[in-house]
Amino acid sequence: MTDMLNENNPGHPPLIFIIEDDDAIARIVERTLEEFEFAVECFRDGASVLRRMSTKRPDLCIVDLGLPDIDGIELIRRITEQANCGVLILTGRGQTIDRVMGLELGGDDYMVKPFEPRELVARVRSILRRRQAGTSSVHGQRRYASFVGWTLDCAANILHSPDGSEHILGTAEAMVLRAFLQRPHQILTREQLIGQRDLSPLDRSIDVRISRIRRKLEVDPQNPKIIKTVYGAGYMLMATVAWS
Secondary structure, X not given: OOOOOOOOOOOOOOEEEEEOOOHHHHHHHHHHHXXXXXEEEEEOOHHHXXXXXXXXXXXXXXXXXXXXXXXXXXXXHHHHHHOOOEEEEEEOOOOHHHHHHXXXXXXXXXXXXXXXXXXXXXXXXXXXXXHHHHHHHHHOOOOEEEEOOEEEEOXXXXXXXXXXXXXEOOHHHHHHXXXXXXXOOOOEOHHHHHOOOOOOOOOOHHHHHHHHHHHHHOOOOOOOOOEEEEOOOEEEEOOOOEEO
């Protein structure tokens, strides 16, 4: 049973959208999530879920990359632009490029079919816990963090650049940046940044997210000055942070 609540509808279980055109797989995912008391809605294509999201916002979307009407990578981009929700990629594509692209565009995690249903539930819960922890930390502190000319609006996940332009961050990306801002000039491990213990050495999702952040913040992302790599240890934010 889940111990989390729907942040879009407090008092109700988290709402999960399943976007999967294989009916057999969709039924397995739906039954598994309902067994653990998640609220679930299923969609066979990208267009239908985007229409639904105009009236109902999920807490998390489980997205297949091989959809009939739109490539799953493009759908993830549209979902993260339209809603502040988690994204779990569930696909038969195991290529590294698909994994990297999915995570770069806002995916929180990536699973390859065939999959173990209980592992799926564990990963869904992990994403929701990280999002809930990020929301709680925003409520417990001041809203704006300013550093070297940049300002992060922690409530809206909007990064304001020194020239006044705005960048909307995906949930996972914003959580990583907030972790840096809360502990500047400290070495943070990959596990600390992603909020997950016993992270696999092969899991490169945090590196992808830091790469995306660097492309926004750094003059030369290949030679970063703001977020430094501490080889063999983790990463460090080399900036003074002011909260307001």
